[in-house]
Amino acid sequence: MASLDYAYRRLVNTLGPERVARSEFDRMVYSHDFASLPKVALLQWKLYPDFVALPQTTEEVAALVKLSDESLLQITPRGGGTGWCGGSVPNRGGVLIDMRKMNRVLALDSDGRTVTTEAGVTWKDLEDFVESKGFALPFVPTNAVGSTVGGAINSGSTGFGGLRGGRLRDVIANLEVVLPDGKLLTTAPNADAGGQLADLTSLFLGAEGTLGIITKATIRVVTKPETSKALVYAFPDLPGAARFLKAIVDSGLEPYHAMLADRDHFVFERALQPDSPEPADLALVGLRGSKDDVADTERTLDGLVAKEKGKRLAVEVAEQLWRERYNNYSARRLSRGLLTSYNLVPVGRLPEAVETAAKIRRRLKLNGSVQAYLVDTTTAALVPYVLMDDTRPSGGTALGFVKRMGDAAFKMDGHPMGLGLFLVFNLRKMHGRATTFISAVKAVFDPRKKINGGKTLEVWTKYPWPGVRAIPPQGMAVGLEIAAMLRRAKPTRDRFVRTYEQEKGS
Amino acid sequence: MGLLRDWHYIEKAVEIPALSEVIRESLIRALFVRDDRLLPKDLIADLNRLPPVTVKVKDDSEVRKLVRVLNGEESTVSLGLSAEDYHFFRTQLGVGRTREFGVVVRPRTLLTYDWIVPEQRGVQLDFTAYAEIEFSEEAHRAIAQVGATWKQLYDAAPAKGHRVPFVPTVPLDFAVGDGVYGDAPFGAYRGEFGAYVNALRTISPFGHRARVGFEEVANNGTAYDLLHATLPLAGEFFLPVALALRLEAKPTARKTLTYTFDDGAKLSVALDKLTRSSTSPDWVHVTEAVAARTLRPSVAAEAFTAQISMSGTGTGLPAKEKALDTAMAGFKAKSPDVPNPFDAPADAYRKTADTVARSLFVGEVRLPAKALGDFLAKMRAFGDQSTAKAGAYASLRATGIVSTFPFFAAPKDRSKVYNLSKGVRAIASKVPGAAFTSRLAHLWEDEANFMRRMGFLRSLKLTIDTAHVAQPLVAP
Secondary structure, three states: OOHHHHHHHHHHHHOOHHHHHHHHHHHOOOOOOOOOHHHHHHOEEEEEOOOEEEEHHHHHHHHHHHHHHOOOOOOEEEOOOOOOOOOOOEOOOOOOEEEHOOOEEEEEEEOOOOEEEEOOHHHHHHHHHHHHOOEEEEOEEOOOOEEEEEHHHHHHHOEEHHHOOOOHHEEEEEEEEEEEOOOOEEEEOOOOOOOOOOOOHHHHHOOOOOOOOEEEEEEEEEEEEOEEEEEEEEEHHHHHHHHHHHHHHOOOOOOOOEEEOHHHHHHHHHOOOOOOOOOOOOEEEEEEOHHHHHHHHHHHHHHHHHHOOOOEEOOHHHHHHOOOOOOOOOHHHHOOOOEEEEEEHHHHHHHHHHHHHHHHHHHHHOOEOEEEOOOOOEEEEEEOOOEEEOOOOHHHHHHHHHHHHHHHHHHHOEEEEEOOOOOOOOHHHHHHHHHHHHHHHHHHHHOOOOOOOOOOOOOOOOOOOOOEEEEEEHHHHHHHHHHHHHHHHOOOOHHHHHHHHHHHOO | HHHHHHHHHHHOOOHOOOOHHHHHHHHHHHHOOOOOOOOOOHHHHHHHOOOOOOEEEHHHHHHHHHHHHOOOOOOHHHHHHOHHHHHHHHHOOOOOOOOOOEEEOOOOOOOOOOOOOOOOOOOEEEEEOOOOOEOOOOOEEEEEEEOOEEHHHHHHOOOOOOEOOOOHHHOOOOOOOOHHHOOOOEOOOOOOOOEEEEEEEEEEOOOOEEEEEOOOOOOOOOOOHHHHHHHHHHHHHHHHHHHHHHEEOOOOEEEEEEEOOHHHHHHHHHHHHOOOOOOOHHHHHHHEEHHHHHHHOOOOOEEEEEEEEEEEOOHHHHHHHHHHHHHHHOOOOOEOOOEEEEOOHHHHHHHHHHHOOOOEOOOEEEEEEEHHHHHHHHHHHHHHOOOEEEEEEEEEEEOOOOEEEEEEEOOOOHHHHHHHHHHHHHHHHHHOOOOOOOHHHHHHHHOOOHHHHHHHHHHHHHHHHOOOOOOOOOOO
């Protein structure tokens, strides 16, 4: 391996000094993603990258990838860092490639109805651009403000638009990827061949940057809908709201988005912003389409809500919640840290799923909220979050919640989302005997494990010595299970809201 | 379906750089039409040979057992055959010699043509008797064994409270499995067939049951989405035995509207406008006069017919119909009474399918909706010029793309197929934004990115199927 100083000089020669960072502070910022990690994790991994590189063009990305053949440093690609399982965090230092300088929307083809963009553009910026041209995005991930195009593709995101045919897989026309050998690959033909002509795009959805670095994406757009409307309903309990979401699917309705959030979420919001809606178990529905269609769906929805003894809230509340639909985790400010657990569960079991999530949270004495939304006619995303303070000794034990939630999702015939650095132990549970097929993909694209190695399929540690270079993924599961047990043994419940209000008062 | 084997065969044959440019296309032609003036007679004989043993599958454990025998893990004795069958099996396959045996799944209905290089030593699986469908009580989901027909699924779903969202663009009597190891063109207005497949139940090349994808939920954030990357070629990586399909709720009301057009340009404008509107039908099926006559012999055929199926609440349908009328402006006539081909009783559907299947199909041309009229006119002229009357079935996607299947009234002779495919490709290549996809088109394509992608697929196949059992690759 070349010395770090030599590697730094080569990086600077490639990008210039202003786009290569190696200060302690810069490296610290990139040592975690959206999930808060206890410091103890540094014993296992070198989470701080040696260098942070900020390329602006595909050619620069390719040059960085080729450079790693000389320096033998690991490459970790990163988008907005809104992941929750360490997919964009280094495990052995190396070069972290932050793609957010590649943030130009390149072209909108109004005839072909596609937009071509660099991978570092955030979905919100892309949505604003597309809407300014009279079009709309059929899919937008839930964390649209921070999530980049490349990041969402790498994490296989779910989000808005699924019930109307807008799932991420369906809206990506093709990708430009820098492969581990530094060469470029376009994953599908330019013309829409309907998945024929060796379309490899799907392989990169959820790949967590382990097959190559996505530099550009061509995304389908749709004509801006004639009308859009948001509706919000309050329910006596959360399972009632979940049954309402199931009823939407059973009635054959196709809203643009349908989600629920429990009252705790609004308790947190109220603590931070007094003008937030009154805490209640709510369902938020976004409609798009022709005026007549929207009006008809609205009538049917009102009927479904009545069956669950729910009531419709004021238009202003609906509009406020819809405006803030991408800002879901402001509660983080109450506790310094927050953990999200992303899971997919069958729509039919959503009422059971929300109850299970609340039960696990209660059992582990955590503060948090249960949220869910419809992904398609069979699938709902169950996305509870919990608050944590990783500066306290008990903070890290909250990670046990993610493990318990994943186990619950499997029991309900669903699965947790994301593998990254912390959740690799779920791989075999997800795919069973097909795990060998999945592992074959990495072997074909990146046999030397240059890009984001030691994640998704296996767990590398920072240690170079044989025997401890990697740990069995199941070891991680045991660690998180112990965290959950410790958490359960904790005598008191977290009280972040009260503490926040006291601190604010003082 | 045999695509990687064909591609690999051609690639190996033209590996010598000096020869590759000269002979690639003529080699494809010679192999496809079995030209014994260019190729040795032995080779032609080899290419014409079909798998000597066909196994009619009744249970997936039979496939597991068979795969283990063929990959050498178990002996033929473990198959439990009678003495006569045992002898036949061993002699036909040439068991005992140093040979690789492969398994190939026989599609129930092939829309276009078979592969260039057939499986020569091995076993062909016939899944027609493996045809159960299990609908979920709790979710809009079905598990269909690969031998179940699409029509069986379509007809049974409403009684269980579901709707099958995808229909075949060419109404043939396809098995559901033909979508993953054949060339069945299933699709819906909202998306391609893949959007409705949650998972495949497969038998791995090592004889294990392996589920690719998730039966009850979508596959997101679980590492590489192998399911959708390999879907059209699934039979070349593993042996699919059942599909978990995503369905939709049975609508309270449904209606099929038929719009006729006398001008291709007006049709194109209407279809393009429809995809730019907020209206979202279930499917849009387009036929020109020849196809319309085949599908609806009792109805006078106009130059172009667009059948649109829409569903929703009883109160919402009139508004949807109004919006459709606006989008389809320019139509000559509209009727709510013309039956759609998919709702016909099973026997009538099969009868129509038999008639449709007599035509010669060459593959799929996907093109922007606004170019459809022009393309169909060129196809008609090409058919007249080739003395093979041309027609087309097409279906529209919300993306503004039309999936078109041109056909010809011509005998299914291999050289005719080759020449007509070539002609269709030439026409499609002149339409901006169009793509011609067929097994021959894959072999003709030589764009660098495509070649790399095919190379990756081949490597992936060889890594997954190290036992060389699922349609093994062969070299000349």
